[in-house]
Amino acid sequence: MSEPEPAVDARRIAAEARSRVRFEEEALELADQVYRVARRLVGSREEAEDLVQETYARAFRSWRSYTPGTNMRAWLLRILTNLNVDRGRRIQRTPPIQPLEESDYYLANKLASSAGEAALDQEQVVERLSQDSIVHALADIQPQFRDVVVLVDIGDFSYADAAEILDIPMGTVMSRLHRGRRALKQKLAEETIA
């Protein structure tokens, strides 16, 4: 004998409400990590705050499309990067022409030639490169390269996650990552070595 329909409905509704609460809690636990990535994808704290709020509003509305047990941080970042592209924030920030970046040893060689090989030692690096200069250099990289550097080197996402978040092939993630890191070092060299 099956139960009367209202009881089944009530149980289904209660179960769904519980899943939603669980989803929301899990998503909110990731807010700080989501913000950290967002902050480096856009130009200002205000933009980052807006973007994170829009992301959570959309995530909470579409919680049913999240598959429990999959990588929620990547899922949230995918929403966030899509919103960021939609809002055209990155376009405003794109410089018209970007010269080709220098090679991988460029910054190290510049530091070494201005202050000797010892300038490459850990304590000296921290002394010579300010945290501000790093933040500025990062903001200066072309967005398509910066997005990948921010996701992988700051957000700790794997190549595969970054590929999924940005909807680009993994090979493109790797080549943009390599170029982005070189561009970052070039900017740092320009900023910190007169």
Added chain:
Amino acid sequence: MTERDPCERCEELMQDFLDRTLTDVEWREAETHLAGCDYCRRRYRFEETLRRYVKLSAAERMPPGLMAKLEELRGLDAMA
């Protein structure tokens, strides 16, 4: 055939070396060169330091108040 500059080759392998995405053959190639080359070793170590430092410098905590705003969004539901 011209011999390639081994340091230039080592430079090429650096990012993948630190990302641990080299093939075994390339890995051995880099390790062998690094074992005998102070110049490249210093640059690899510099890159490691730089990566850690970039991560540290880029980390900015969520502004106070944002969490409360996100909490307020709870319960938003397209079906509601």
